[in-house]
Amino acid sequence: AQKITQTQPGMFVQEKEAVTLDCTYDTSDQSYGLFWYKQPSSGEMIFLIYQGSYDEQNATEGRYSLNFQKARKSANLVISASQLGDSAMYFCAMRETDTGRRALTFGSGTRLQVQP
Amino acid sequence: KAGVTQTPRYLIKTRGQQVTLSCSPISGHRSVSWYQQTPGQGLQFLFEYFSETQRNKGNFPGRFSGRQFSNSRSEMNVSTLELGDSALYLCASRQVFRTGSQYGYTFGSGTRLTVV
Numbered sequence: 001a002q003k004i005t006q007t008q009p010g011m012f013v014q015e016k017e018a019v020t021l022d023c024t025y026d027t028s029d030q031s032y033g034l035f036w037y038k039q040p041s042s043g044e045m046i047f048l049i050y051q052g053s054y055d056e057q058n059a060t061e062g063r064y065s066l067n068f069q070k071a072r073k074s075a076n077l078v079i080s081a082s083q084l085g086d087s088a089m090y091f092c093a094m095r096e097t098d099t100g101r102r103a104l105t106f107g108s109g110t111r112l113q114v115q116p
Numbered sequence: 117k118a119g120v121t122q123t124p125r126y127l128i129k130t131r132g133q134q135v136t137l138s139c140s141p142i143s144g145h146r147s148v149s150w151y152q153q154t155p156g157q158g159l160q161f162l163f164e165y166f167s168e169t170q171r172n173k174g175n176f177p178g179r180f181s182g183r184q185f186s187n188s189r190s191e192m193n194v195s196t197l198e199l200g201d202s203a204l205y206l207c208a209s210r211q212v213f214r215t216g217s218q219y220g221y222t223f224g225s226g227t228r229l230t231v232v
Contacts, residue, residue: 035220043204045223091159102172102210103149104221106159 023092139207
């Protein structure tokens with residue numbers, strides 16, 4: 001069965017510094033997609049970045065980049081130049097294409113706190 | 117373009133009652149998924165609807181049901197509420213954000229249900 005592991009329950013980072021949030025996954029599918037979402041205290045899940053299993057380049061979206069290491073089954077999120085507004089829960093998620101399950105499997109999340 | 121709209125935002129119900137939650141996807145989107153988020157179990161997939169048909173269902177008891185209308189709006193119903201049903205219920209609208217079969221999910225702000 002598919003599984004997402006986020007081993008960092010909480011992280012602290014100084015404002016303007018970069019931070020890496022870890023995510024490893026387990027799947028037997030060859031085709032899958034990896035997502036990162038941000039969840040502020042308001043509860044809404046905000047899409048940040050997506051990486052397809054066949055994408056040859058690491059995904060980037062503004063200050064967010066995804067360090068995709070397929071052989072190690074890791075998809076770490078890198079946030080550059082942290083801002084106070086980045087303080088939130090961050091979830092890594094996977095969708096498996098081969099099974100057609102059309103559902104996201106989420107990790108347990110990492111709470112990021114940006115300090116001034 | 118309006119996002120995913122969930123109503124109500126907050127709800128308090130008594131054990132044994134039933135509840136109906138509503139979700140309107142992004143205009144033009146025909147797929148709606150529902151997720152339950154609790155501190156203990158994290159984010160779990162409930163079900164997905166596409167063009168008024170349930171396409172996928174998670175591992176939840178039959179007390180959890182849903183439906184989708186011709187305008188793509190979806191409702192989720194929980195009958196005979198239990199204390200453990202207290203959670204944030206999130207609805208997601210599926211959209212293609214790249215060419216081909218790659219797509220992502222846009223979430224609403226959720227409905228926070230408290231069962232007392």
